[in-house]
Amino acid sequence: MTAILEVNAISKHYRRGDERIVALADVSFRIEQPTVTAVAGPSGSGKSTLLSMLARFDQPDSGHIMIDGARLDSIAESGLDQFRNRKLGFVFQQFNLVSVLSAVENVELALAPQALPKQERRSRAIAALEMVGIGHRLSHKPTELSGGQQQRVAIARALVNRPRFVIADEPTGSLDSKTAHELLDLIGRLNQQMDTTFIIATHDVKVMQMAHRVIRLEDGRLI
Ligand SMILES: Nc1ncnc2c1ncn2[C@@H]1O[C@H](COP(=O)(O)OP(=O)(O)OP(=O)(O)O)[C@@H](O)[C@H]1O
Numbered sequence: 001m002t003a004i005l006e007v008n009a010i011s012k013h014y015r016r017g018d019e020r021i022v023a024l025a026d027v028s029f030r031i032e033q034p035t036v037t038a039v040a041g042p043s044g045s046g047k048s049t050l051l052s053m054l055a056r057f058d059q060p061d062s063g064h065i066m067i068d069g070a071r072l073d074s075i076a077e078s079g080l081d082q083f084r085n086r087k088l089g090f091v092f093q094q095f096n097l098v099s100v101l102s103a104v105e106n107v108e109l110a111l112a113p114q115a116l117p118k119q120e121r122r123s124r125a126i127a128a129l130e131m132v133g134i135g136h137r138l139s140h141k142p143t144e145l146s147g148g149q150q151q152r153v154a155i156a157r158a159l160v161n162r163p164r165f166v167i168a169d170e171p172t173g174s175l176d177s178k179t180a181h182e183l184l185d186l187i188g189r190l191n192q193q194m195d196t197t198f199i200i201a202t203h204d205v206k207v208m209q210m211a212h213r214v215i216r217l218e219d220g221r222l223i
């Protein structure tokens, strides 16, 4: 069966002065169906490094990744924005919201590459924010929102394009247990109803419990 995502023997190291840090060592796995995969492992085990390779924010030193049959390293720099916009939603560990923009404007940014009428963009952004339970904070800027609320804006931004893949780094990290529970419900629903594939780096056992599969990293290696 052809995989929708295939990670083939990827390795990545970083250099800090004389120190050589192995962030990922010969990691391989495949995802064949639209499922929820949790990436678990202690702090520093390489989870965020792996996720950033999946969205091609960074490239492995060796090995390669295929998404929907296309090799990520074959996508030209000029086509990257379009690739991400069409296929991926990404939730960063540090939210990465634009501080001068309101919640709804931050979500609209993800729709910007599409030629949509302004009203349509606004209503889709509002619908995404309502879906994650933050429809009452549309005009607040990130500094006027709590950590958990910023997290939800970041999630709405990742979902607003209805991408085939959502890559999320600790999406429940700053959520209280009720909101985290609602988010996991939403992830389950989107997976079932929209065939969205989720890859979620997490320390949260609740995420691991709801995931179809848990991949574990230790010192950059799959265990
Ligand atoms: N830009 C960088 N330069 C140097 N070392 C880095 C860099 N980014 C990550 N590392 C190192 O690579 C290793 C893997 O880091 P990574 O951020 O992937 O871990 P993680 O599993 O996401 O951890 P956490 O659970 O704390 O988020 C760590 O040892 C980290 O210090």
Ligand SMILES: [Mg+2]
Pocket (backbone or CB within 6 Å): 047, 048, 049, 093, 169, 201
């Ligand atoms: Mg991390």
